[in-house]
Amino acid sequence: MGNRQLYFSSGNVYVVDRSFKARMFIAYDGGRVTHLKQLKQRNILLTVGEEDTTSGIPVLKFWDLDALKPTDGSDDMIIPTLLRTIRIQHGGKTYPVSTVVVLENMSQCAIGLANGIVILIRGDLSKDKAVKQKVIYEGEEPITGLGFREQTKSTILFIVTTNNIMSYNTSAAKPTVTILDEQGCGLGCAVMNDQQEMVVGRDEAIYLYDPTGRGPCFAYDTPKSSLTWFKSNYLVIVSPPVTTSSQLSTGTRASLHFGSPKRTLSNTNELTKVAIFDTANKFIAHMGTFMGGIRGIFCEWNSVWVVSTDGKVYRLDEKDTPTKLEILFKLNLYVLAINLAHMQKYDDASIAEIFKKYGDHMYLKGDYDGAMEQYIRTIGQLEPSYVIRKFLDAQRIYNLTNYLQELHSKGLANTDHTTLLLNCYTKLKDVSRLDQFIKTDNDLNFDLETAISVCRQAGYFDHAVYLAEKFQEHGMYLDIMIEDMKKYNTALTYIRKLRPHEADRHLQKFSKTLLLHLPEETTEVLCDLCTGTLGEIKKEENSPTSSMAHNATSKALLSNLPFAGNEVESPLSEQHVDSRNQSYSLNYALPSPRKFMPAFVDRPDYLTQFLETVFDKIWSNKHADVKSPREQEERKTIWNTLLELYLMKTNPESRQKALALLNNEIVDYDTNQALVLCQLKNFDEGIVYLYEKTGMYTNILHHWMEKGSTERVIEGVRKYGPKDASLYPMVLTYFSSSPEVMTKSKQELLYVMKHIDEKDLLPPIQVIQALSRSNIATIGLIKDYVGKKIEHERKELKQNEELIESYRQETEKGRKEIEDLKTSARIFQAQKCSECKGTLDLPAIHFLCKHSYHQRCLGDNDKECPQCVIQHRMITEIRRTQEANADRHDLFFDQLDFEEDGFEVIADYFSKNTMAFAKLID
Structure with a gap:
């Protein structure tokens, strides 16, 4: 409690403070003090002594050093409060006390006597109340040590004699003494440590005991006279003095740690060793030699105090931790330094620095493993x-491997460390450790991409594949399978199990290579992907079929096509579970077939199969939606490609497919590009169909004329002539182009001329001009035709002249009638009403048109003749319309563009708009 007591062979007790100021009180007046015990938690002092030297009865006293009574003014005296006095006596004889121990709560106190008896005192020792004394052990050997161990539900008393070590449960209902060891120790060589273990010192070693028996021990082979516990881990060991029979030499004296080397004893010299043993780190922390004997050891104020027999006191101070470490470093005692750092709660960085020094030391020694x-x-x-x-x-690759592996296990490795570790494995060819590192069930503690890359470079493809598959690095897995291991079938099977969008991405990269080696299977996968059926469970797997013949000219197939495609939504909505226990819906955005087309550059036959499958499954429906212009353009590109593929072959089946494609009303191909393809491949049926589809009948006949196919020309003019009259002059010119053609087509020429004549399709002059472009057609060939046309023209001319004359007479008659109306009186002689047919009587109304009516028959409408009003209004409306249209030049030009005979339009326009023009002129 901040003080320490020293006692002498008297009844006085001296209390010494830090400044070594001593104050005294009389504990046993006329007697002597034999034992002192200071409680740790309370400032209570226990003394054992004798009241008088004659009786020799031990007396136990408890002093409260905090409760001091007033003195007579002397600073050297104190009077503490005496709490309790207990006389110790067993039987009729008295025996000296060898050791004493008390609990901190002062509920129990044990006294050990030199005759082998242990007396346990129970009760509240801090108060003057009755207490019980009980002999709990009687033996033949003196008691050399006692110690209490307080546990949760019991209190154990250790009893040490010269021959035995025992335990006694003071809390038990029927306590007994249990022998822990049949070897004891000398007086002063038993002490309790901070862990409440009994520490026993014998000549050969130091032993620790708990209630179950002997525990660990520390080898320290030297005689021991006393043990003192210091702090939490130090044991102060005092050895018996060593006596020499002669004076010490100068060198020996100089080597002494303590005491006066100048002191000379006439007969003997005593040397006493004091060792401080570190029980935590198991080494001697200090070894000191003192001249003479040691009267006592006590520990106070963080120091060890040594009291020698010559009345001197020595203080031993513990060095600070950095100094200790430096000493240990110099001695290369790194294990002790590490343990010391741990005890002093050094941080991890500081302890790691000690490990580094230790490692450096062992490295210099060549102990690379250590x-x-x-x-x-x-x-x-x-x-x-x-x-x-x-x-x-x-070049210690094996050791480096261990370090790098540990670095990864703690999650502190970077990509460079992973690369180096895998390189170490490969250089050592340590496949087992490589397997252990890679094929672990623990969390990933290395850079995956680096590990896969290093394994590939070192040729450990199985390990690289394992990592890629386990952590679903699909791109790397397929890279290894296809480029390194050449396992195309396995790679394709793997792609089938991927999610559609992942399969799409990887097929864009690998489909060309896979098509070279597995064209049938790869085409099937692409078809499934682009039609929305990838991932469906099939009832029956198709066996691989033989590859189609390679066409060396196919590289030019897709040279002019754009291949960037968009995606369309699939109508599918199913669930699929792949091999990795991941479910996904088959309702996914279908990838564009167009972006896979370049992969078929060396496999045009399979491209045909691919495009046909896509067409049949998703675009063959007439009502298939086209969601955007881009998608429409994409489909056109695919149709054109499929058409080109058909036209690359000359067999009838392919040509038939090409024509069926052109005829398919669902297919929205690019007509111009299709026409170019048909022309490049000399596909006559396709050319004719496209010309016919676009109404280019003239081109059809030109095509057959260039081919010299008179029969097809004749067939064409019969089929398309009624639709396009311009074909006839062209045909007439062709028929008369050469004697051979004329010979084949003479009858057809006559038929055409007859048809032209009957339908009045061409003017005769145009027919004659068409036939006269060569010298093949003769007069005799067209004599009948020309004669008939001239006769017909004459008759038509005569009819027109007669019609003109009749119109002239009518016009003249009308003009005369108008003049008469203007200049002469009109005589009305009608006798019947033109409306009711009754006899005309007054009042009556007469019109200039010579119609007469009763006034009652006309009613209020007496301004216009009922019979002529409709005709008059019609003429008025026509004139009004003509006047309104006089400025509508757009109508005139529209009609001029629409009608085939423009001159007739102009003539008709002038004939119907004469009055309107006349009005404009006016």
Whole structure:
């Protein structure tokens, strides 16, 4: 409690403070003090002594050093409060007390006597109340040590004699003494440590005991006279004095740690060793030699105090931790330094620095395995490059492997460390450790991409594939399978199990290679992907079929096609579970077939199969939606490609497919591009169909004329002539182009001329001009035709002249009638009403048109003749319309463009708009 008591062979007790000021009180007046015990938690002092030397009865007293009574003014005296006095006596004889112990709560106190008896005192020892004394042990050997161990539900008393070590449960209902060891120790060589273990010192070693028996021991082979516990882990060991029979030499004296080397004893010299043993780290922390004997050891104020027999007191101070460590470093005692750092709660960085020093020391000694063990313990604190550089230089790949592996296990490795570790495995050819590192069930503690890359470079493809598949690095897996291992079938099976969008991405990269080696299977996968059926469970797997013949000219197939496609939504909505226990819906956005078309550059036959499948499954429906202009353009590109593929072959089946494609009303192909393809491939049926589809009948006849196919020309003019009259002059010119053609087509020529005549399709002059472009057609050939046309023209001319004359007479008659109306009186002689047919009587109304009516028959409408009003209004409306249209030039030009005979339009326009023009002129 901040003080320490020293006692002498008297009844006085001296209390000494830090400044070594001593104050005294009389504990046993006329007697002597034999034992002192200071409680740790309370400032209570227990003394054992004798009241008088004659009786020799031990007396136990408890003093409260905090409750001091007033003195007579002397600073050297104190009077503490005496709490309790207990006389110790067993039987009729008295025996000296060898050891004493008391609980901190002062509920129990044990007294050990020199005759082998242990007396247990129970009760509240801090108050003057009755207490019970009980002999709990009687033996033949003196008691050399006692110690209490307080547990949760019991209190154990250790009893030590010269021959035995025992335990006694003071809390038990029927307590008994249990022998823990049949070897004891000398007086003063038993002490309790902070862990409430009994520490026993014998000549050969130091032993620790708990209630179950003997525990660990520390070998320290030297005689021991006393043990004192210091702090939490130090044991102060005093050895008996060593006596020499002569004076010490000068050298020996100079080597003494303590005491006066100048002191000379006439007969003997005593040397006493004091050792401080570190029980936690198991080493001697201090060894000191003192001249003479040691009267006592006590520990106070964080120091060990040694009281010698010559009345001197020596203080032993513990060095600070950094100084201790420096000493241990110099002695290369790194294990002790590490333990010391742990005890002093050093941080991880500081402890790692000690491990580094230890590793450096062992590295310099050439103990690379031991050095690596230390460096591994610095992981997380020491820069890994420091260790790696050392072991790379020393070519200690095996040790470096261990370090890098530990670095990965703690999750502190980067990509460079992963690369280096895998390179170490491969150089050592340590497949088992490589397997252990890669094929682990623990969390990933390395850079995956780096690991796969290194395994590939080193040729460990199985390990690289394992990693890629386990962590679903699909691109890397397929890279290895296809480019390194050449396992195309396995790669294709793997792609089938991917999600559609992932399969799409990887097929864009690998489909060309897969098509070269597995064209049938790869085409099937592409078809499934682009039609929305990828992932469906099939009832029956198709066996691989033989590849189609390679066409060397197919590289030009797709040279002019754009291949960037968009995606369309699939109507599918099913669930699929792949081999990785991941479910996904088959309702996915269908990838564009167009972006896979370049992969078929060396496999045009399979491209045909691919495009046909896509067409049949998703575009063959007449009502298939086209969602955007881009999608429409994409489909056109695919149709054109499929058409080109058909036309690349000359067999009838392919040509039939091409024509069926052109005829398919669902297919929205590019007509111009299709026409170019048909022309390049000389596909006559396709050319004729496209010309016919676009109404280019003239081109059809030109095509057959260039081919010299008179029969097809004749067939064409019969079929298309009624639709396009311009074909006839062209045909007439062709028929008369050569004697051979004329010979084949003479009858057809006559038929055409007859048809032209009957339908009045061409003017005769145009027919004659068409036939006269060559010298093949003769007069005799067209004599009948010309004669008939001239006769017909004459008759038509005569009819027109007669019609003109009749119109002239009518016009003249009308003009005369108008003049008469203007200049002469009109006589009305009608006798009947033109409306009711009754006899005309007054009042009556007469019109200039010579119609007469009763006034009552006309009613209010007496301004116009009822019979002529409709005709008059019609003429008025026509004239009004003509006047309104006089400025509508757009109508005139529209009609001029629409009608085939423009001159007739102009003539008709002038004939019907004469009055309107006349009005405009006016």
